[in-house]
Amino acid sequence: MDGRGVLIVRNAQSGTAVIRSDPATTFAERLPGAVVHELAEGEDLAEVVGEAMKSAAAPDVLGIYGGDGSVSRMAHLARQHDRRLLAMPGGTFNHFVRALGIEGVDDAIDAYDADSAVAVGVVEATADAEPVTVLNAVSIGAYPELIEERERRSSLGKWIGGAVATAVALRRAEPLTIVRDGRRARVWSVFVSVGRNDPDRVATMQRQETDAAVLDVRIHHARGSKVRAFASLAFGKRSAAVLRAIGLFPRDADIERLVVRELELQVRPEPGHPSVFVHDGELEERAPGGFTLRCVAVPRALTVFAPPGAPGVPSSPR
Incomplete structure (x- = not known):
């Protein structure tokens, strides 16, 4: 699969304490049909995804390159929009993706290419606000x-x-x-x-x-x-x-x-x-x-x- 129907949001602010290679080349080579959006400082992830979902070519898969916080926010949006999640480690610890056996961007893309996916449980937390x-x-x-x-x-x-x-x-x-x-x-x-x-x-x-x-x-x-x-x-x-x-x-x-x-x-x-x-x-x-x-x-x-x-x-x- 070439990535058509995939929206990838990259949070460049994640994982700044860790030295890792820029994933842009990997995205271009392995997912040339994907739309890649770099999240600017102060830009709201929910608004970016919301605008994409309103378009004529709404994505079938929501991808995120970032740390656990970014991944959890995109997971929330994937649940809201009933989309599958392509989660790629771009943070300091990457606890969630590592628990799924994903150590790098290529591991996640390999799973996408193989159409290999799993249903995961989550917790909904409410603290005097929206879950x-x-x-x-x-x-x-x-x-x-x-x-x-x-x-x-x-x-x-x-x-x-x-x-x-x-x-x-x-x-x-x-x-x-x-x-x-x-x-x-x-x-x-x-x-x-x-x-x-x-x-x-x-x-x-x-x-x-x-x-x-x-x-x-x-x-x-x-x-x-x-x-x-x-x-x-x-x-x-x-x-x-x-x-x-x-x-x-x-x-x-x-x-x-x-x-x-x-x-x-x-x-x-x-x-x-x-x-x-x-x-x-x-x-x-x-x-x-x-x-x-x-x-x-x-x-x-x-x-x-x-x-x-x-x-x-x-x-x-x-």
């Missing part, structure tokens, strides 16, 4: 506050800004209050993963299942130190193992684990702390004082091109 589509995880508490601090220092660059943000967030960190089923708790963080996840992790930032029909919830109760609260954000197996070995990882008794189909929390941060949550690396701000977060698992909500033999994908094309 958003979540592909990996939703989080409240320490991680969103860290991201909020990092965004305020974006002019320092990703890594330096991240180091400064971590130091500031660690100094300012306080537990927040959640209310679930009428019960109040003080917590450092809550992670809501799309589908079942690694039981040893607290920060479940990358999904482990394809057709996810449940939420895997990790609630880190505020019975340990600030250092343990931030150590819990380690999402790599090796990092978590090292922190556990030196006694900095949270105790198992401090982590409450739930597997449910839906979850509703009232979120009440301490005065002076932001009302924020994060989904797929994207920071969402709400009015000061708190908000109600509702997450619902939606199985087989989205069709995504993925290599044959990847988790949940038939070994031969459809």
